[in-house]
Amino acid sequence: MNKRPLGRTGLRVSEIGFGAWGIGGAQWIGATEDESLRALNRAVDLGLNLVDTALAYGDGESERIVGRLLKERRADEVLVATKVPPMNLAWPASPEVPVSEVFPADHVVRSCEMSLRNLAAERIDLLQLHVWHDRYLEQDGWRDALLGLKKSGKVRFVGVSVSEHDADSAVRAASAGVFDAMQILYNIFDQRPADRLLPLCLEHGLGVLVRVPFDEGGLTGAITPESTFPEGDFRAEYFAGDRRRQVWQRAEALKTLLDGEATTLPELALRFCLSHEAVATVIPGMRKTSRALENCAIGDGRRLSEGLLAALKMHAWPRNFYEAED
Numbered sequence: 001m002n003k004r005p006l007g008r009t010g011l012r013v014s015e016i017g018f019g020a021w022g023i024g025g026a027q028w029i030g031a032t033e034d035e036s037l038r039a040l041n042r043a044v045d046l047g048l049n050l051v052d053t054a055l056a057y058g059d060g061e062s063e064r065i066v067g068r069l070l071k072e073r074r075a076d077e078v079l080v081a082t083k084v085p086p087m088n089l090a091w092p093a094s095p096e097v098p099v100s101e102v103f104p105a106d107h108v109v110r111s112c113e114m115s116l117r118n119l120a121a122e123r124i125d126l127l128q129l130h131v132w133h134d135r136y137l138e139q140d141g142w143r144d145a146l147l148g149l150k151k152s153g154k155v156r157f158v159g160v161s162v163s164e165h166d167a168d169s170a171v172r173a174a175s176a177g178v179f180d181a182m183q184i185l186y187n188i189f190d191q192r193p194a195d196r197l198l199p200l201c202l203e204h205g206l207g208v209l210v211r212v213p214f215d216e217g218g219l220t221g222a223i224t225p226e227s228t229f230p231e232g233d234f235r236a237e238y239f240a241g242d243r244r245r246q247v248w249q250r251a252e253a254l255k256t257l258l259d260g261e262a263t264t265l266p267e268l269a270l271r272f273c274l275s276h277e278a279v280a281t282v283i284p285g286m287r288k289t290s291r292a293l294e295n296c297a298i299g300d301g302r303r304l305s306e307g308l309l310a311a312l313k314m315h316a317w318p319r320n321f322y323e324a325e326d
């Protein structure tokens with residue numbers, strides 16, 4: 001597995017990281033702990049060294065499973081990125097809500113302590129605020145808490161998770177000098193982070209973790225007009241109504257671009273993310289060993305050609321399925 005520097009942190013991270021939302025089980029139905037642990041171990045065997053989880057994933061369940069992984073592996077094999085949930089439990093961040101209701105200092109510290117307990121670890125490699133808006137920069141609380149956690153050694157680096165489809169809400173954070181990393185939704189459908197946010201991250205030495213490379217499955221070609229989801233699975237809303245047909249048509253159109261550079265849609269989707277020079281790692285959601293095998297195989301350092309990237313620009317499809325259907 002090829003590794004890249006995580007911005008200026010001095011860490012080197014595998015091109016493919018492990019998105020561990022799904023193994024938390026609450027919003028993604030179907031994962032089992034043993035299979036999740038097998039998938040994690042297989043990915044690490046294949047050279048993956050970064051797992052992205054969050055206190056909010058299954059109320060700590062994802063972190064606890066990652067903690068089991070840490071116990072089974074050498075200390076230098078796995079880097080853990082986790083997240084502090086907003087105290088008001090509201091995603092995405094609203095610019096109208098003061099940060100005192102979202103990330104007061106004591107909440108940030110308490111959440112970090114809970115994550116450390118779930119992970120059964122003494123320190124967290126990257127602690128991210130799970131929501132963000134640049135208005136927080138002028139407000140107190142979170143900054144002292146994060147810097148204090150760094151100083152105490154409980155946290156090595158700090159970052160933010162940028163709101164879906166709203167890269168502009170974090171452009172000032174990229175140059176604020178507080179954060180070491182940013183987690184950004186960037187995929188073939190939403191290429192807008194490449195306009196401003198990704199170049200800024202590169203300029204200021206922030207490590208970029210790209211999330212949702214498959215548009216929650218839409219970019220794998222697996223979503224068809226007939227797709228159904230288990231009860232309680234968040235994708236029932238995400239791909240509600242006519243959205244399944246729209247996604248399927250877009251994915252079918254992308255298949256015309258498959259050739260020697262990428263032979264499957266998942267490969268095309270991951271290579272697209274990794275072709276931007278600001279990107280350190282892409283973190284597809286994985287729950288099974290087979291997915292770990294397929295995705296880790298893509299982390300070979302190869303980037304898509306300028307010609308294919310130009311063709312992919314024509315397939316951008318900015319929209320927000322996280323919002324309920326009209």
Ligand SMILES: NC(=O)c1ccc[n+]([C@@H]2O[C@H](COP(=O)([O-])OP(=O)(O)OC[C@H]3O[C@@H](n4cnc5c(N)ncnc54)[C@H](OP(=O)(O)O)[C@@H]3O)[C@@H](O)[C@H]2O)c1
Nearest residue numbers: 019020021161211212213214215216217220266284285294
């Ligand atoms: N606000 C935030 O900070 C935030 C929000 C969302 C996500 N994230 C992070 O980003 C990670 C990735 O996002 P995500 O999991 O939501 O979405 P995603 O990676 O875009 O898509 C996950 C879906 O892709 C499928 N998949 C994975 N590998 C595949 C392959 N090789 N071929 C075909 N299908 C494949 C999975 O299959 P299965 O159904 O078989 O598992 C799952 O259905 C999360 O796990 C989490 O760590 C963070």
